[in-house]
Amino acid sequence: MKNYIIALIVLMAFSCKKEVKVDIENRKLKVVTTTSQVTDLVKELAGDNVILEGLMGAGVDPHLYKASEGDVTKFYNADAIFYSGLHLEGKLEDVFEKMRHQGKTTIAVSDAISKSDLISSVDFASSYDPHFWFSVTQWKKVTQYVADELSKLDVKNATVYADNAKKYIEKLTVLEKRNMAQLEVLPIEKRILVTAHDAFAYFGKAYDFQVVSLQGLSTATEAGVQDVQRISSFIIEHNIKAVFIESSVPVRTVEALQAAVKSKGHQVEIGGTLYSDALGNPGTKEGTYIGMYAYNMKTIVNALK
Template sequence: MKKLLLVGFVVLFFGFIVGCSSDAEDAGGSEGEPIKVVTTIAQIGDITAEVGGDAVEVESIMGPGVDPHLYDAVQGDIQKLNDADIIFYNGLHLEGQMGEIFEEMEQEKPTVAVAESIPEEDLLADPASPDVSDPHVWFDISLWKKATETVRDELIKLDPDNEAVYNENTTAYLSKLDELETYANEQFEQIPEESRVLVTAHDAFNYFGEAYGFDVIGLQGLSTESDYSVSDVQEIIDTLVERNIKGVFVESSVSERSINAVVEGAKEEGHEVSIGGELYSDAMGEEGTEEGTYIGMFRHNVDTIVASLK
């Protein structure tokens, strides 16, 4: 009888321990499981996956065609953010509707604005508001390298056991970004300097223009929340006529309505302008495609611009 009681006690004791272990795993993840990372835009999700490799599990809440300036988080997004071990977002007011959410999340877990880690002297100001920095830093590859290093450093802080992995992956990815920068410079040599004018729906490409010697003209401001007027459209039409520019570009995450107004207005003045192609600005392509990666997206933009303006 005593032996039976002892066996019963041992069974109950181990059952209790297993139950506690299970609860602990549910709450925080078991040792050896990948770090759960949630990002806002897919550009950040892509560099996090490159740096983290198998040590991370990455999910981006803003997919193809989504405009981060106007994005409102839904309940499912809040749940994903709550479940994450670390959150990466761009910052500099790119995700304009989500500021309060990030403030709350950073009280509970690492919540990192990767663009805000870039030295202030490297940031471009909004031409309309000099006190506001342009958030579209991924269009300067040299700045995106710094964002990549920020992701690496934050993952190491959270998961020091995998420091060697994060360092090795980052070194390999930075080398790929060097190759991408070389490719872009070589391709743009095909475009005459007087033709290096990039007309788009909104001012997402100022870093790009600064890096590669393009005059960038956006119908709307840095944020797609800003509107445009008839005089804004006319000003761009005058520039197209004066500089004999034949191509303008639409963006995957912005309505074509504004650019179509420019094309039609130029046509009425006897100046033929065509849509030079679709560029990826605030969002990348579909997951699983070349354009669904940062490098693939950037190469697509380079090739599209060169094909239209050379």
């Protein structure tokens, strides 16, 4: 299947060569985005000024997402592709690489963040943890970067993108302040977040949480029995009240953990479902980045306080 997709890319590149690009001045910019976080950001910045196609909906795991034939057609029809980067979209990276060599504008929004602000990780080919959107501070930088890139691609709407970025960054500042205020009820010793996969390191760094996860950074590897045993002992030892499910990761790993705690004569609640690598359904509050973050924060504080 993968070879087929690569062959398709080569074929489409060849057939596109004769195409004369219509001047963007006279039409809307066509943008394809990968994760729902990136889709939401472009929507906030561009509104109706671009034709936007987001590939991954609610509950879709970007680590495992493979491009379909239809996706490849969307990539080719787009003026630009915005994706998260740092190998979050592990199976799309090859495709984007090939397209970049063919002259397609592919933009990793992670390029907005300086290396010193990224969390190192040996689990990814990029050597960095790709779940950076959980740092609101870094997401502000991403916001400015995406607005700047949109402005370069679509000069006629440059002031719209700049204005929207300014307003959105202000909203993100409000979100940060609200997060800090909500956390006041949670003393440091209760700030331990146990989740299905390791998406929350940036959250932990920003808000002084110790983060423990069953799976590694990518959901491509399943949690082993040893991990479940080790973390169940940790939960008992630290008297942790609740562990969390994630919307884009199967529930069975966290349930196995809960069962392991029970088998040792203790109890741990499932504190709720957190949005990790995908936002909630479109049209709901959790379907936006800000709504998702507020929901996660409320869920975590309520379950652990």
